[in-house]
Amino acid sequence: MNDTYPEPAAIARQVYEAYVNKDREAIEQLIADDFHFTSPRDNRLDRATYFARCWPNAHTVDRFDFVHLVEDETRVFVTYDLRTREGSAFRNTEILTIRDGKLIEAEVFFGWMIPHEAPDGKSL
DSSP states (O other): OOTTSOOHHHHHHHHHHHHHHTOHHHHHHHEEEEEEEEETTEEEEEHHHHHHHTGGGGGGEEEEEEEEEEEETTEEEEEEEEEETTSOEEEEEEEEEEETTEEEEEEEEEEEEESOSSOTTOOO
């Protein structure tokens, strides 16, 4: 790890804070030019497409409650409960890859709504 840059977990936290604060300038500084974003709905979106498609969702974010935030060299494994400004919530897990103080890749794995839509001990 390069001592010049903050630890990957600190960069990850700054990315989520930018969403909460609706701070486009901050997140622009954190995301690398060669960034890619993948989710169940998106396959390796480039930086420009990510900002066009995903950043507008920042206006719905109230907060992230971290369930797990684990750093492994250049990767940060994050599970969070996202709370929206409208009062809904859901849980996702992401794998973030950080290089030279910048987010270069985000892989998102969708979770479930909170409260869970299936009754306790049951399936939908």
